[in-house]
Amino acid sequence: MEQEGIDPQWVWLLAGACLACAELFLPRRFLGWVGLAALAVGGVILAIFVPVSVQFLLFAFFLALSLGTAIWLRRRNSVLPAPVAAPPPRVRRTVGRRALVVEAIVDGAGRVELDDRIWAARGPYMVQGAEARILAVEGDTMVVGPAGRSRRR
Template sequence: MPGWLSHMDPHWVWLSLGVLLAAAEIVAPGFFLIWLGAAAIVTGVVAWIVPISVPLQLGIFAVLSFIVLYTARRWLKANPIASADPHLNQRAGRLVGEVLTVTRAIEDGRGRAKVGDGEWPVHGPDAAEGAKVRVVSADGGVLVVEPA
């Protein structure tokens, strides 16, 4: 154990560890480290109020970590976080419902349609160039269309 650490009161080590873990959650979000930070802070408060040995403190931290992680996981499973924009990084998914103009005739189920200032590959029933089609779904980078 480093010399500077052996001169510190254990509760300050736990409280510092808890704050560092909470800060690490901000830097590397994953909704995991915050719970370990909370367990460390509670362990620090317990060690501050009741002078106990370091091995017992480690046991308290381990038990608290298990309890808060298990409880948080169950709570998140029962109360999922709904996204305000589920298609945020799915450009093709955002196009569902849009009406597009066919730029290369859809033949044998394949063609191209104008999207913004570009063209996207489309799958759907045969349609002539210039026809209007509506996007019904996306399959990777290919839009599935139907006549509008």
């Protein structure tokens, strides 16, 4: 009596192809690796006959191998945070200096004068004519705080 039905290698190959295709529609970076393991088992049993119990052991082996490869690739290709660039020398020389508030800092915004240039400023409330200490430079804006004493012009 002849056995009817689909050969096991085609089941593994079909399952692997379906899982790999499912990865295209459900990109979770997992189903493709399971599909790859199933395709590997299908390839092995196409070449040599293997009992069903060994097929499942092969699947477990190939699954562990493919997931290990996935984890290794993910760690190898992980994006590390970019190193924070040191501020340019001009900014380093500016931080800590004193500037004159030429437009009162109200609601966190105003203007200060430093080296005969007017700069946008952010900081706490400060009256016009007050002296401010530069705490940081963000683009073209000086972040300032009170310097301690007032200076009139």
